[in-house]
Amino acid sequence: MTQQPILQVRDLHKTYNGNQVLKGVEFDIEKGQVKAVLGPSGSGKSTMLRLMALLEPADSGQILLKGSRIGSREHKGKSVHLSERTLAIQRQEVGMVFQRFNLFPHLSAVRNVMLGLTSVKGISHHEARIQARDMLQKVGLDNRADHYPSELSGGQQQRVAIARALVMNPSVMLFDEPTSALDPELVGEVLEVMENLAESGMTMIVVTHEVRFARRVANEVTLFDGGVIVEQAEPEEFFTNPQHERTRKFLSHVH
Ligand SMILES: Nc1ncnc2c1ncn2[C@@H]1O[C@H](COP(=O)(O)OP(=O)(O)OP(=O)(O)O)[C@@H](O)[C@H]1O
Numbered sequence: 001m002t003q004q005p006i007l008q009v010r011d012l013h014k015t016y017n018g019n020q021v022l023k024g025v026e027f028d029i030e031k032g033q034v035k036a037v038l039g040p041s042g043s044g045k046s047t048m049l050r051l052m053a054l055l056e057p058a059d060s061g062q063i064l065l066k067g068s069r070i071g072s073r074e075h076k077g078k079s080v081h082l083s084e085r086t087l088a089i090q091r092q093e094v095g096m097v098f099q100r101f102n103l104f105p106h107l108s109a110v111r112n113v114m115l116g117l118t119s120v121k122g123i124s125h126h127e128a129r130i131q132a133r134d135m136l137q138k139v140g141l142d143n144r145a146d147h148y149p150s151e152l153s154g155g156q157q158q159r160v161a162i163a164r165a166l167v168m169n170p171s172v173m174l175f176d177e178p179t180s181a182l183d184p185e186l187v188g189e190v191l192e193v194m195e196n197l198a199e200s201g202m203t204m205i206v207v208t209h210e211v212r213f214a215r216r217v218a219n220e221v222t223l224f225d226g227g228v229i230v231e232q233a234e235p236e237e238f239f240t241n242p243q244h245e246r247t248r249k250f251l252s253h254v255h
């Protein structure tokens, strides 16, 4: 028996001021799979992740999580927006980590991690602090809980951001170039946390330029270009025997 994909994206479209950015994105991801997404700048990778994280609505198309549509619903044959309250509930299922961390500068690390628990999940301050500390420990930052973002390195801030997403217990984690803003010597500690997360069975979509990480950790590598998925294959196949000219061209610039 084949299991149902945990996340299904169907014919996703998005246009900004006449600029068609997503032109029918389609893919599935199975539970526990890690999908690495490569692609040139401006091809729509971040837009695709923002739509999946329900940070903005698609113009058309569907996102299904565990078989149920999220982000929009169908009414009399038309796609309609959901209330902010419903979106907030659904967003808990999809964790997102951004290139630039996006931590609140006026809150300590543990407070940043607690915030979603107290404000969205309605968990008590006391219990939230316990869970947040536990999550900070998992990303190797138990001794930095009371530091403010400005007192943390980029790698540490990004690990706080990962903890903040994970503490909500999402079904899927999305990463948008999580190491691109880091000094080279700090990249490894973030990739290590992500690799551990992958090994723990988390379903992950990772937009990245880290080819070695994609090759080692991902189950599937995708080339995204011009608002569509051009190629997807197992890492070995993707890097050694790409089927599309666009992939070959892209890889020749990356390698
Ligand atoms: N909020 C927005 N309003 C208007 N245009 C946007 C918006 N967000 C993205 N775009 C446009 O959509 C296109 C795709 O942007 P996107 O950030 O998704 O690309 P990307 O593949 O993530 O690129 P990069 O590798 O540089 O991060 C670009 O032309 C961008 O200018």
Ligand SMILES: [Mg+2]
Residues within 6 Å of the ligand: 045, 046, 047, 176
């Ligand atoms: Mg981007």
